[in-house]
Amino acid sequence: xxxxxxxxxxxxxxxxxxxxxxxxxxxxxxxxxxxxxxxxxxxxxxxxxxxxxxxxxxxxxxxxxxxxxxxxxxxxxxxxxxxxxxxxxxxxxxxxxxxxxxxxxxxxxxxxxxxxxxxxxxxxxxxxxxxxxx
Amino acid sequence: xxxxxxxxxxxxxxxxxxxxxxxxxxxxxxxxxxxxxxxxxxxxxxxxxxxxxxxxxxxxxxxxxxxxxxxxxxxxxxxxxxxxxxxxxxxxxxxxxxxxxxxxxxxxxxxxxxxxxxxxxxxxxxxxxxxxxx
DNA sequence: CTCGCTGCAAACCTTTTGCAGTAGG
DNA sequence: CCTACTGCAAAAGGTTTGCAGCGAG
Numbered sequence: 315x316x317x318x319x320x321x322x323x324x325x326x327x328x329x330x331x332x333x334x335x336x337x338x339x340x341x342x343x344x345x346x347x348x349x350x351x352x353x354x355x356x357x358x359x360x361x362x363x364x365x366x367x368x369x370x371x372x373x374x375x376x377x378x379x380x381x382x383x384x385x386x387x388x389x390x391x392x393x394x395x396x397x398x399x400x401x402x403x404x405x406x407x408x409x410x411x412x413x414x415x416x417x418x419x420x421x422x423x424x425x426x427x428x429x430x431x432x433x434x435x436x437x438x439x440x441x442x443x444x445x446x447x448x
Numbered sequence: 449x450x451x452x453x454x455x456x457x458x459x460x461x462x463x464x465x466x467x468x469x470x471x472x473x474x475x476x477x478x479x480x481x482x483x484x485x486x487x488x489x490x491x492x493x494x495x496x497x498x499x500x501x502x503x504x505x506x507x508x509x510x511x512x513x514x515x516x517x518x519x520x521x522x523x524x525x526x527x528x529x530x531x532x533x534x535x536x537x538x539x540x541x542x543x544x545x546x547x548x549x550x551x552x553x554x555x556x557x558x559x560x561x562x563x564x565x566x567x568x569x570x571x572x573x574x575x576x577x578x579x580x581x582x
Numbered sequence: 583c584t585c586g587c588t589g590c591a592a593a594c595c596t597t598t599t600g601c602a603g604t605a606g607g
Numbered sequence: 608c609c610t611a612c613t614g615c616a617a618a619a620g621g622t623t624t625g626c627a628g629c630g631a632g
Contacts, residue, residue: 429578436572444563
């Protein structure tokens with residue numbers, strides 16, 4: 315799970331500059347489990363820092379994803395979604411409300427195909443969440 | 449797996465019109481396992497029917513996906529990829545060459561979360577394919 | 583001071599839509 | 608004939624890039 319203070323410190327150590335927009339973006343991600351799009355992160359950031367641009371949010375999210383501090387999900391075909399928890403885990407995607415729920419790690423990951431060096435496994439359950447079953 | 453003749457017959461039965469572009473698109477998908485994007489399908493179609501437009505290819509692919517004759521994959525964040533095999537199955541995605549390989553069905557699908565009505569499960573293995581391990 | 587970061591605007595790419603003409607049934 | 612389908616062109620989003628100026632270190 316993304317911890318703003320830790321990532322911030324790590325960035326500082328590597329000579330990246332800690333600016334007000336970055337601080338705000340880091341705070342917006344801190345402890346987040348909602349898998350927001352870049353636009354949703356921007357909206358959240360702008361509640362307190364109205365002058366931050368989309369460009370800055372997007373490039374910062376990409377930067378964090380490249381560093382492995384967050385994950386970029388391809389679950390939503392319309393737009394990238396960012397996962398503040400970079401540790402690989404499964405997701406449950408509600409087909410009705412669109413919510414993406416994190417799942418606790420399962421013992422016994424599925425085995426990959428022969429002749430293929432697996433670096434990570436991605437499991438998505440699609441269906442109806444508790445609230446949307448009627 | 450997509451069978452052009454069958455889908456074509458089914459469309460005709462339901463009153464959809466069988467045009468030359470559709471015939472060509474159906475043929476391009478027939479027996480395909482390469483998970484092409486709409487632009488790749490267009491290129492393939494144009495080898496024999498140079499006047500077919502992107503619009504027609506894209507709307508036809510969407511139409512087939514809505515009917516369940518093909519599947520629209522969200523694996524590639526940059527663009528939609530279409531799977532001529534609409535029966536749910538796992539995929540192995542090579543991080544180097546980008547190839548998407550179909551996997552045979554596994555016994556014992558992973559169990560979904562409690563309180564969630566699962567309609568389908570999507571498993572992706574990411575890593576290096578046989579050819580790209582080196 | 584120096585450059586890395588920012589914000590703006592414009593470019594880019596994929597996908598979607600409006601519309602007049604064409605052709606399948 | 609009727610109207611669904613086609614191709615074009617333009618719009619609509621999301622993402623990426625060029626650039627001048629600011630400001631963290």
